Amino acid sequence: MLKIRNIFKTKNKVNVTISSVSVLFFVLPVLVWMLFSFVPVTNGIQHKVAIIHPAIDKKKPIECIVVEVPADSIHKKYFYSDVDSVVCGEDICEVIILRMFWDEFGQYQRIEFKEGDELEKAEGKRFTKKDYQKLEEILRNKKSQLKDVFKEELVIGDVIEHGSEDVDAISGATSTVNESETVVGAVWTCFTLWHWANGELVSSIRNINAKGISNQKMIAVYLKSDTLKAKEFALEYLSKRRVYDSITVNAVVEELKKGDYNLLRTGLDYIENTTDNTKYYQMISRVFDKGDYQKRVACLNSVSSLGREGSTNFFTQLSTQISTFNYQEVEMFLSIAQQNNYSSSVLKQELIQLLKSENFLIARRAYWFLSNQENTKKEKRKLKSFHKKYKERL
Amino acid sequence: MKRRNFIRNVAGVAVASSILPLAASCKSLDGVAEEINKGNGDDEQWHQLGTGKKVPNPNRKKTVTYDVVVVGAGIAGISAAVASARNGAKTVLVNDRPVLGGNASSEIRVTLNGVNRLSTGLAERETGIVEEMLLENRLYNPQESYPVWDHIVYDYVVREPNLTVMLNTQAIGAEMDGTKIVSTRCWQLTTETEFTLKADVFIDCSGDGLMAAKAGALYRTGREGKAEFNESYAPDKADGWQMGASILLQGRDYGKPMPYTPPTFAIKYDGDNAHHERKINNFLDGYWWVELGSNHDIIDVQEDNRHDLMGYLHGVWDYIKNSGKFPESENYALDWVGSLPGRRESRRFIGDHILSETDLTKHRHFEDAIGYGGWSLDEHNPGGILDIKERPSFFHEKFKTVYQVPFSSLYSKNISNLMFAGRNASLTHIALSSTRIQGTCALMGQAVGTAATICVNKGITPREVKNKHIKQLQEMLMRDDVYIPKVVAKDSKDLAKKASAIFGSSTKSGDAKNVINGISRDIDGEINHWQSESVPATFQMEWNNPIKLSKVEIKCDTNLHKNITMRKQPLSEFLKKSFITTVPPELLKVLDLEVRINGSWVKVGEKDRNIARLIKFNFDQVKTTAIRINLKETYGHSTVKLFEVRAYEV
Structure with missing residues (x-):
C-alpha cells in the first residue's frame, strides 16, 4: 500500500528523475485515479463529474472522479481527487500524480504525494520547503490572478514588447502573472493546481454534498453552524430549493440578524428569491430591525431596487x-x-x-x-x- | 525695419523653393524669402472664360489673429489644440497633411500606444483628451477602420467651437519681436494661400518643429554621451544618431492564392541572416523594424529615406511571399502600404529642463509635473534596417510604475512664448525612447494647450506659468481628467469637497467619500473609488446649506488597466489579457442627474449613450441642497465605479 504523507512534514530527499522524454503535455485525462490510487477506496463514494479545467481545455468539459468520504468519529466529511500535478504548456514538465483534498463545502484543504514524489520547478529543481509554503498560500487565495488567465497567456518569453509599436515575441518562460501569485519557475504547476483547488470542482463538490442533506439538516447543522462557510452553504441551497416555510424563514432571519454584512449579502439572495411579497417584507423588516448601518442600508437598497409593491x-x-x-x-x-x-x-x-x-x-x-x-x-x-x-x- | 528682417531663418530660400513648388516665385531680389505667393504674370494673365474677363493671377494672402496657434495635428497637437480651445482660448490647429492624427492617422497607422504594459503586466492608460478619442473610436468604429478613425478624430476636433482647423497647411516661418514669436507664416497647399497667423502663444507639436526652429528656438539632435546626464544607456560619447522612421503595411487573406511581384524599387531583404527578433509572425501587420534613421540631419534625408523604406518594405513582403519560407502566406496580399514614414526622432527643443534617463528610472519628483509616461526605455538600434544582424530595438528597462513628466520640458528656453509637446520636447535621446509614445505625447499636449490659456488670460509666458501658476495648471489638468502621479487635486472651487453627506445606494468596494479624495484612479495598490453592489445604483451628495450649482462633473470607470487602442491584427490570447476591442464594459452608459430644490428632485441632465470617462453636466444655475446621480446602465458590467464627483457654482 502506498503511504500518504503531509507535504509539510516531508524532510527526506527523494531522487526524482527529470526526463523531458517522459513528459506528458496537454494530457487530457488529468484525473488518473483509475490508473493509480494512493489508498484503496473502501469507505468512499465515487462521483463522476464533468468540469472545465482551463489548463486542459477552456470550452470542452473533462470527466473527473471525486471521492466523498463520510464523516466518522475522527474526521469530518471530506472529498478528494487524484490529479496530475501539472498540465504543461511547454513540453518540459515532470508530471506526478497527487491527491487533493477539500472539505465538504468545496474549500481546498491540502495536497498529498505518494512516497518519493516531489513537485519540481524549472530546470528540474525540486520544490523547497518555502516553495511548498508559497504554493499553499497560492492555493488558498481564491482571488488569485491565476483565476482569470488561460494557458495561452500564462507565460511569455523574453518579452520583446513590440519594439515601439507592436508584435510580441514569445520564446521562453516569464510569467505574466505577478511573482507573488506563483512559485518562481513553476507557473504551470501553480496554474494547474490552483484551478483544481478552486475551479469548477468546487461547485461540483458542493452540489454532491448538498444532495445528501435534508432541509431540516441544512438548518440544524449548517445554517446554525458557527462558521460563515457553513451558513453560506445553507443559504445557497435553501434559496436554490426555494424553502420558505415558516420554520426555515424564521431560522434564516435569526441567523441574518446575528450575522454580519457578509452573511447578509448571501442572505439577501435567499430573501429576494421568494415570490411572496409578505414574506419578503417580513424578512427584510426583521433583519433591518437589528441590523447595523451596512445591513440596514443593504435592506433599504433591496426594497428600493426591487420595486416590489409596498407593505x-x-x-x-x-x-x-x-x-x-x-x-x-x-x-x-x-x-x-x-x-x-x-x-x-x-x-x-x-x-x-x-x-x-x-x-x-x-x-x-x-x-x-x-x-x-x-x-x-x-x-x-x-x-x-x-x-x-x-x-x-x- | 523691413518686414523680412524679422524672418529669422536664413535657410528660407532653400526651404521655400523646395517645399513650395506651386509658387511661381518666392524670392526677393536679395534671395531672402519674403513673399510666398507673388507671381510674375501681368494683369491679364488669367483669362476667365466663365466671366469673359482677364484678371491677374490671384495673390492670395490672409492674416488671421488667434490667441493660440498649434502647429502639427498628431495626437500631441490635437490634445494641445482641444485643451486650449476648451479652456477658452481662440485656437487654430495647423496641419500639413490632409488628415489629422499624425503617426496614428490612416496615412501612417502606428498603433496609438501609451503605458500599455508596466512590469506588473498591467496597463496604466492615459486619461483626458486621448482617452476621449479612443473611447469614441471603440463605439463608432467597431470595424476598426483607419480611414473611419481619421474621421472620428476629425469630428472630435472640428466640433470644438473655439477651434479652427487648417489642413494641408504648413507653418514654415516665424516672425519675431525680440524673443517673442509674433506670427507664423503658413502655406496652404490646396488653396494656394499664404496665411499669416498671429497669436499670443505658439505651440509646436509638429515633430520636426520647423516653425520653432525658424523662430530660433534652441534644439539638439543625436545621442548624448553618458556623462552629460549620467545616463547608463547612453553611448560613451555623444554622436549624431537619430532613431529612424518606419513605413508600415497591412496584409489581408483573400481566400485564394495571391501571387506577388515586387515593384522595381523593392530592395531585397536577406531575412535568412536577420536577427531573430526581426520576427515575421503574421501577414496582417508589419513591420516596425523596416526603419531608417540618420547619423546627422535626418530631416535632410527624409525623402531619400522614404523611397528606400518603401523599397525595403516591398523587399520584406517579397521575402514573405516568394522565398518559400512562408507557404502559409500564399493567400495573403498587400491590402494597404504606407507611403509616408512615421518618424520617431529629429529635433528636440531645449526647455528649462531636459528630461533624462534617471528622471525616469529614479522616478524623480517634479513640482511642475503635468503628466506621466511608462513605456519601456525602447531605443531602436542604430542603423535600423541597414543593420539587420542587430536586434531591432534595445528594451533597456521597463517601469514598475509610471514616471512624471515636468512642464519645464515643454517650453522653450530662449523663445518666450513658445511651447512644444511630443517627440520634439526637451528630452535626451534616451528619455525620448520612452516618452515618444503617443499616449505620453498626448498628456504633454493637453498640458501645453491648457497652459497656453493661462498665458493668454494673464498675459504671461509659459515660464511664468511654471514659476508662479503651476498649481493652477495642475488643478486645471486634473479637473480635465489628466492623472498626475503623486499630485492630489485640491480645487478650492469644488463644492463637492464641502458636502455634508456623501453616500451610495450600496457599496461593494471602496468608499463613497473616495470621490472627493483628489485621486481619480486606483493606483499603487490604493483604492480611490466607490463601487456599487449592482446596477442601477444611486449616488448622493447633500449640503447643510444650499449652494448655487451649474456644473457637476463625474469621473467613472473605463478600466484603465486594459488597453483600448486600435490594433491592426486580432488579439492573441496573450494580448487579450491587457487589451480589449470594445467599449469598456465598465463604462457608464445611461445616467441622469437630479438636484433637490425645495425638497423635490428636479432632473437637470441626462445621458442616454455616454461615451466619456469624464461626464459633464452643465445646466442653468440652481440653488440646491443635494444632488442625486442615477446610475442606470453600463456597457455590460454589473456594477458601477465612480472615482470622482465635482460640483461647481459656475
Missing part, C-alpha cells in the same frame, strides 16, 4: 424606528415611502419630532416630506415655525 406593515414598523436612523437611512426610507405614496400618522408624528433633530440634514428631510402631506393645523404650525427658523437653509 403597510413594513412602512409602519420602520416609521416607528426612524428616530434611530442616520441620515442616509432616513433619506432612503422616505424616498421609498414617497415612491409608494405612503404616509401615516405614526410616520408624521415621528417626523415632527425629527424637526428638532441635531442633525440638520435629517430635520430638513423630515420637513420636506411633511411639506408634501395633508397636515393638521398643529403640524402646519410646526412646519411654519421650522421654515421661519431655517428658511435660509432650505
Whole structure:
C-alpha cells in the first residue's frame, strides 16, 4: 500500500528523475485515479463529474472522479481527487500524480504525494520547503490572478514588447502573472493546481454534498453552524430549493440578524428569491430591525431596487424606528415611502419630532416630506415655525 | 525695419523653393524669402472664360489673429489644440497633411500606444483628451477602420467651437519681436494661400518643429554621451544618431492564392541572416523594424529615406511571399502600404529642463509635473534596417510604475512664448525612447494647450506659468481628467469637497467619500473609488446649506488597466489579457442627474449613450441642497465605479 504523507512534514530527499522524454503535455485525462490510487477506496463514494479545467481545455468539459468520504468519529466529511500535478504548456514538465483534498463545502484543504514524489520547478529543481509554503498560500487565495488567465497567456518569453509599436515575441518562460501569485519557475504547476483547488470542482463538490442533506439538516447543522462557510452553504441551497416555510424563514432571519454584512449579502439572495411579497417584507423588516448601518442600508437598497409593491406593515414598523436612523437611512426610507405614496400618522408624528433633530440634514428631510402631506393645523404650525427658523437653509 | 528682417531663418530660400513648388516665385531680389505667393504674370494673365474677363493671377494672402496657434495635428497637437480651445482660448490647429492624427492617422497607422504594459503586466492608460478619442473610436468604429478613425478624430476636433482647423497647411516661418514669436507664416497647399497667423502663444507639436526652429528656438539632435546626464544607456560619447522612421503595411487573406511581384524599387531583404527578433509572425501587420534613421540631419534625408523604406518594405513582403519560407502566406496580399514614414526622432527643443534617463528610472519628483509616461526605455538600434544582424530595438528597462513628466520640458528656453509637446520636447535621446509614445505625447499636449490659456488670460509666458501658476495648471489638468502621479487635486472651487453627506445606494468596494479624495484612479495598490453592489445604483451628495450649482462633473470607470487602442491584427490570447476591442464594459452608459430644490428632485441632465470617462453636466444655475446621480446602465458590467464627483457654482 502506498503511504500518504503531509507535504509539510516531508524532510527526506527523494531522487526524482527529470526526463523531458517522459513528459506528458496537454494530457487530457488529468484525473488518473483509475490508473493509480494512493489508498484503496473502501469507505468512499465515487462521483463522476464533468468540469472545465482551463489548463486542459477552456470550452470542452473533462470527466473527473471525486471521492466523498463520510464523516466518522475522527474526521469530518471530506472529498478528494487524484490529479496530475501539472498540465504543461511547454513540453518540459515532470508530471506526478497527487491527491487533493477539500472539505465538504468545496474549500481546498491540502495536497498529498505518494512516497518519493516531489513537485519540481524549472530546470528540474525540486520544490523547497518555502516553495511548498508559497504554493499553499497560492492555493488558498481564491482571488488569485491565476483565476482569470488561460494557458495561452500564462507565460511569455523574453518579452520583446513590440519594439515601439507592436508584435510580441514569445520564446521562453516569464510569467505574466505577478511573482507573488506563483512559485518562481513553476507557473504551470501553480496554474494547474490552483484551478483544481478552486475551479469548477468546487461547485461540483458542493452540489454532491448538498444532495445528501435534508432541509431540516441544512438548518440544524449548517445554517446554525458557527462558521460563515457553513451558513453560506445553507443559504445557497435553501434559496436554490426555494424553502420558505415558516420554520426555515424564521431560522434564516435569526441567523441574518446575528450575522454580519457578509452573511447578509448571501442572505439577501435567499430573501429576494421568494415570490411572496409578505414574506419578503417580513424578512427584510426583521433583519433591518437589528441590523447595523451596512445591513440596514443593504435592506433599504433591496426594497428600493426591487420595486416590489409596498407593505403597510413594513412602512409602519420602520416609521416607528426612524428616530434611530442616520441620515442616509432616513433619506432612503422616505424616498421609498414617497415612491409608494405612503404616509401615516405614526410616520408624521415621528417626523415632527425629527424637526428638532441635531442633525440638520435629517430635520430638513423630515420637513420636506411633511411639506408634501395633508397636515393638521398643529403640524402646519410646526412646519411654519421650522421654515421661519431655517428658511435660509432650505 | 523691413518686414523680412524679422524672418529669422536664413535657410528660407532653400526651404521655400523646395517645399513650395506651386509658387511661381518666392524670392526677393536679395534671395531672402519674403513673399510666398507673388507671381510674375501681368494683369491679364488669367483669362476667365466663365466671366469673359482677364484678371491677374490671384495673390492670395490672409492674416488671421488667434490667441493660440498649434502647429502639427498628431495626437500631441490635437490634445494641445482641444485643451486650449476648451479652456477658452481662440485656437487654430495647423496641419500639413490632409488628415489629422499624425503617426496614428490612416496615412501612417502606428498603433496609438501609451503605458500599455508596466512590469506588473498591467496597463496604466492615459486619461483626458486621448482617452476621449479612443473611447469614441471603440463605439463608432467597431470595424476598426483607419480611414473611419481619421474621421472620428476629425469630428472630435472640428466640433470644438473655439477651434479652427487648417489642413494641408504648413507653418514654415516665424516672425519675431525680440524673443517673442509674433506670427507664423503658413502655406496652404490646396488653396494656394499664404496665411499669416498671429497669436499670443505658439505651440509646436509638429515633430520636426520647423516653425520653432525658424523662430530660433534652441534644439539638439543625436545621442548624448553618458556623462552629460549620467545616463547608463547612453553611448560613451555623444554622436549624431537619430532613431529612424518606419513605413508600415497591412496584409489581408483573400481566400485564394495571391501571387506577388515586387515593384522595381523593392530592395531585397536577406531575412535568412536577420536577427531573430526581426520576427515575421503574421501577414496582417508589419513591420516596425523596416526603419531608417540618420547619423546627422535626418530631416535632410527624409525623402531619400522614404523611397528606400518603401523599397525595403516591398523587399520584406517579397521575402514573405516568394522565398518559400512562408507557404502559409500564399493567400495573403498587400491590402494597404504606407507611403509616408512615421518618424520617431529629429529635433528636440531645449526647455528649462531636459528630461533624462534617471528622471525616469529614479522616478524623480517634479513640482511642475503635468503628466506621466511608462513605456519601456525602447531605443531602436542604430542603423535600423541597414543593420539587420542587430536586434531591432534595445528594451533597456521597463517601469514598475509610471514616471512624471515636468512642464519645464515643454517650453522653450530662449523663445518666450513658445511651447512644444511630443517627440520634439526637451528630452535626451534616451528619455525620448520612452516618452515618444503617443499616449505620453498626448498628456504633454493637453498640458501645453491648457497652459497656453493661462498665458493668454494673464498675459504671461509659459515660464511664468511654471514659476508662479503651476498649481493652477495642475488643478486645471486634473479637473480635465489628466492623472498626475503623486499630485492630489485640491480645487478650492469644488463644492463637492464641502458636502455634508456623501453616500451610495450600496457599496461593494471602496468608499463613497473616495470621490472627493483628489485621486481619480486606483493606483499603487490604493483604492480611490466607490463601487456599487449592482446596477442601477444611486449616488448622493447633500449640503447643510444650499449652494448655487451649474456644473457637476463625474469621473467613472473605463478600466484603465486594459488597453483600448486600435490594433491592426486580432488579439492573441496573450494580448487579450491587457487589451480589449470594445467599449469598456465598465463604462457608464445611461445616467441622469437630479438636484433637490425645495425638497423635490428636479432632473437637470441626462445621458442616454455616454461615451466619456469624464461626464459633464452643465445646466442653468440652481440653488440646491443635494444632488442625486442615477446610475442606470453600463456597457455590460454589473456594477458601477465612480472615482470622482465635482460640483461647481459656475
